[in-house]
Structures are given as C-alpha cells and as structure tokens.
Amino acid sequence: MTESLLSLLKNSWILLRSIAVISCSGTTITSTTLPIFLYYSVSDSRLLLVFLLLIFGAFLIHGALTHMLNDFTDHNSGTDQNSPAILSGGSRVIQTGVISARGLWLLGKWLTISLSLIVIGLIIFDYYKIALLLAIGIWGAVSYSLRPLLLSYRPFIGEWLSLFPSVLILGIAGPWLLLESIPEWALQNTLINALFCMAWVMVHHIPDREADRQASPVKKTSVVWAAEKFGKPFSRSPALLYFALTGLCAVWLGGDRIWATLGTLAVASVAIFLVLKMQVDNHHQVSMYEKIILILAMINGVWLGIFI
Template identity: 80%
Template sequence: MNQSILAPIKNSWILLRSIAVVSSSVTTIVSTILPILLYYTVAPDKLLLVFLLLLFGAFLIHGVLTHVLNDFADYNSGTDQNSPAILSGGSRVIQTGVISASSLWLLGKWLIFSLSLIVVGLIIFGFFKIALLLAIGLWGAISYSLRPFQFSYRPFIGEWLSMFPSVFVLGLAGAWLTLDSIPTWALQNALINALFCLAWVMVHHIPDRDADRNASPIKKTSVVWAFEKFGSAFSRLPALLYFTMAGLCAVWLGADRILAMIGALAVIATAIFLVLKMQIDNHYQVSAYEKIILILAMINGVWLGIFT
C-alpha cells in the first residue's frame, strides 16, 4: 500500500526536474519578491499569497507541463534515447518504463485543457493579470515542444519566442501583482535572470548536440546550429552570447545599483570562464560545470534581489 502511494509521488518528482525549476523560475520569483519584502510596505499576507501563487504556477507550468511535453516530443524524435543522459536527455521517465509515452501525452493534453479553462475562468471573473501570466506560461510550454510550432527544434526561436517570454514575465509578476507599477529594478532583475536562464539552457544542450542532429525531425537547437555553422568548438557560442547579453544588462544597473552590478558581473564572469574552460566533448565535465552554473544562477537572482 505504501509503495502504491509513494510511486506517483516519486514519479512526479522525477518528471518535475526540480533543480532546473528552482534555478530558473523560483530564482526569478525570489529576485522580485525579496526587494518588495525588504524595501516596500506591502501586507505580509498579500505578499505571501502572491509568492505561493507564483511558486505553484512555476512548478505546474515550468516544472510539470513543460517537461511533460518536452519529454514526449523528444522521445518521439528519438533524441532523448541517444542522449548521454547525465543532466540532459529529459527526465527519462519513458525510457525507464516509469510512464508510457501515451500516458505522458494524455497527461499533457489534460493539463493543457484544464489550464486553458482556468484562463477563461480568470478572464470571466476579472482576474486579467493572472490570466495573462498563465496564458503566457501555457504558450511557452506548448510552443516550445508541440507541433506545428515546436520552437525548441529551431535555432534561437525556441529561446526567444517560448522560453524568454515565460521566464521574463514570471520575473515581473511579483511586482506587477503587488505594486501600482513595475519599477525599473524589477525590469532589470527579470531581464538579467531570464538571459542567465537562456545561457545555462544552452550549456544544457551541449552534450546532446549529436543526439539532436540525429533526431527525426532534427532538433536544430542554437547549439547544433553553431556546431554545424562554425565547428565543434563553437558549440559553446550560444551560451557565451546570452551570458554576454546578461553582462551588458548588468552594466545598465550602473551607479544606482553599484553593488548589484558588481555582484552580477562577478557571477556572470565566473559562468563565462567555466563555459570557456569546459571540454565540450567531455559530457561529465560539461554536466558538472552546468551544476555550478545553476548554483550561480540562484546566487545571481538572490543578489539582485537584496541589492535593489
């Protein structure tokens, strides 16, 4: 009996890929909620409610739905089966027989249907902001993995039309729901955290470049595009590009947020150093460095939240 109860919980935890969700979605939420807690007069119960609402939405959309659809799409194309599968290659729930592909797809369809109904209900009852946030999250998850969009299979489009809007808006959400307007610091934090997220996802794709190239259809990520365009050594180019963009945005913090700028630049410079140093053909080293970069993402988000 205990095993039958624990099995769904264990399977859900595997599918969730919580480390990725915490280092991206949860980090960008904290990066906005923390300054409001420290420097604004907002009712604690309201702030806690907003935080818990965003946290639940992040795990549901970015953790469950996104990974359900991504696992299903990548299993069908064959890329996950050929992945080194250290940190990348999906949650492996299909490959290990934990959940069948058909069951995963059924779960994905029901989640899309249910969340779409919730969006409609929120609009009807006048909760327009929450409806828009949920709709953007839905769009990101669906467009990233499912046809006819399947933007994750196209270079740069997956990052900018699916991932970036979803993470960026989540970073703005705390301020948008609790304050009269979105302050400049919230915009800055959300932008830097979202770009940092894009960068580490590009590192995440490096070990999978051969599996992605042999998929059907070919999963032509930005990493695969750079590899085919310039050669193997340039597989790290997309990550370096997005880290550089994050660094340029950190300079925007300027004198008004000098400590935030120094800290962000130090973290980003460390991440760039790791990307330049990594041996991209050594999947274990790339994955080890990715873990460090995930920790850096969390440090960066909290640092930006404190020094506002």
C-alpha cells in the first residue's frame, strides 16, 4: 500500500513537471502577490486563500492538463521518442510505461470537459473573474496541443497565443481578485515574468529541434524555424529575442523602481550570456544552463515583488 502510494506520488510529480511549474507559474504568482503582502492592507487569510487557489490552479492547468495533452500529442507525432530526454522530451510517462497514450488522452479529455463545466457553473453563479481566469488557462492548454489549432507546432504563434496569455492572466489574477484595480507594478511584473518564461521555453526546445523536425506532423517550433531559416547556431535566437525583450521591459520600470530595473537588467544579461555561450549540440550543457535559467527566473520574480 505504501509503495503504491509512493509510486503514484512519484509518477504524478514527473507528469506535472513540478519544477518547471514552480519556477515559471509559481514565480509569476509570487511576484504579484508578494507586494500585496508587503505593502497593502489585505487580510492575511484572504491573501493566503487567493495565493493557494492560484497555485492549485497553476498545477491543475499548467502542470496536469497542459502536460497530459502535450505528452499525448508529442508521443503521437513521434518527437518525444526521438528527444534526448534530459529535461525536454515530455514527462516520459508514456515512454516508460507508467501510463498508456490512450489512458493519458482520456485523463486529459475528461479533465478538459470537467474544467469547462466548472467554468459554466462559475458563470451561472456570477463568479465571472474566476471563470475568465480558468477559461484562459483551458484555452492555453487546448490550443497549444490539440487539433485543429495545435499551436505548439507553429513558430511564434504557439508562445504568443497560448503560452503568453496563460501566464499573463495568472500573474494579473492575484491583484485583480484582491485589489480594486490592477496596479501598474502588477502589469510590469507579469509582463517581465511572462517574457522570461517564454525565453526559458525556447531554451527548453533547443535540444529537441532535430526530434521536432522528424515528427509527423513536423513540430515547427520557433527554434526549429530559426535553425532552418538561418542555420543551426541561430536556434538560440528565439530565446535571445525574448530575453532581450525582458531587458527592454526594465526600461518601463524606470527610475521609480530603480532597484527592480537594475535587478531585471542583471538577470536578463546573465541569461543572455548563458544562451550565447551554450553549445547548441551539447544537450547536457543546454540542460544545465536551462536549470540555471529557471533559478534566475525565480530570483527575478521575487526581486520584482520586493521592489515595487
């Protein structure tokens, strides 16, 4: 009994890819709820409730639903089977026999249906804000990995129409639910964290570019597109683009948030240095730098939350 429970917890952790969820989604939530805790008169119990609700939602949508659908689709196209599978290549729950592709699809399908029904229920009972937050999360997961859209298989469109709005709304959610209006610092923090997250995803795709090219249909990520268009060394260019945009957003912070500005510029500069330095064919090195970038994402998100 104990061994079965431990096995279930281990496999669930693997499927959720919890480190990525914590580093990206969890950091985005923290970056916009921490200032409310530090500088606003909101009851601790209410703040904690909203924070835990958003964290639960992040694991449910970005962890469970997104990865169920993405793993199923990438298994069917063949890209996960050919991936170096260090940090990329899906959760590997299908490839290692933890669950069948059909079983994972059924879980993802029924979770999508259940969450959609919850959205309808929330609308009926006038919980419009939470309904919108959940609906955008569902849209991100479904549009990214399922036909007819399958946006993860299209360069740039996938991250901008699926990933970006899903992370953006998650960051805005805390202030939107807790305060009368969304402060400028919340929009700034959320945009910077979302761009940083997109840049990390581009690094994440670098080791998979050959597997993605061999997939059927071809998984033409921004990384694959850049490598085919300009050559293999340019597979790092989408990540560089989004890290550069992250740094440019620091200008928006301006002199009023000078410490936040300097922190974001420093973190973005280190990330750009790592991407420029990495050897795109050295999958172990890319994965090691990817781990460092995840740590930088967490540092930057908390830093932005402290200095508003």
